[in-house]
Amino acid sequence: MEIKSKIGNRIKELREIKQMSQKDxxxxxxxxxxxxxxxxxxxxxxxxVNIEKIAVALGVSLKEFFNKQEFN
Amino acid sequence: MEIKSKIGNRIKELREIKQMSQKDxxxxxxxxxxxxxxxxxxxxxxxxVNIEKIAVALGVSLKEFFNKQEFN
Numbered sequence: 001m002e003i004k005s006k007i008g009n010r011i012k013e014l015r016e017i018k019q020m021s022q023k024d025x026x027x028x029x030x031x032x033x034x035x036x037x038x039x040x041x042x043x044x045x046x047x048x049v050n051i052e053k054i055a056v057a058l059g060v061s062l063k064e065f066f067n068k069q070e071f072n
Numbered sequence: 073m074e075i076k077s078k079i080g081n082r083i084k085e086l087r088e089i090k091q092m093s094q095k096d097x098x099x100x101x102x103x104x105x106x107x108x109x110x111x112x113x114x115x116x117x118x119x120x121v122n123i124e125k126i127a128v129a130l131g132v133s134l135k136e137f138f139n140k141q142e143f144n
Binding site: 003004007045046047048049051052061062063064065066067068071072 | 120123
């Protein structure tokens with residue numbers, strides 16, 4: 001699977017664990033909801049600054065964010 | 073420290089462990105040497121696709137790349 005899709009899936013997984021909507025996450029990360037949707041769909045080559053914003057909004061560190069078998 | 077600098081430091085650390093020059097890494101990752109230099113200096117908001125290219129060239133997974141205290 002392409003890295004853009006792996007990142008999108010991981011964000012969606014963590015967002016659902018935290019019981020946040022895309023709108024909640026967008027608001028908390030100061031990003032657009034449509035941008036969050038396209039990232040989750042694997043359509044964006046997201047930057048590290050935006051990955052960090054999203055991780056902070058989801059309450060995880062970058063170490064935790066990437067601590068999954070699919071990133072190994 | 074800003075995330076862009078943390079990423080740059082981590083790339084430099086791994087590159088030196090692997091005893092690669094910036095030129096070696098650039099060649100192996102199919103990126104420009106000047107781009108590698110600016111990323112290592114914390115001047116670039118690098119994308120996930122380029123982080124993955126660099127991690128592959130350095131012989132580490134993304135999980136390993138981010139498995140450091142500074143990303144926690």
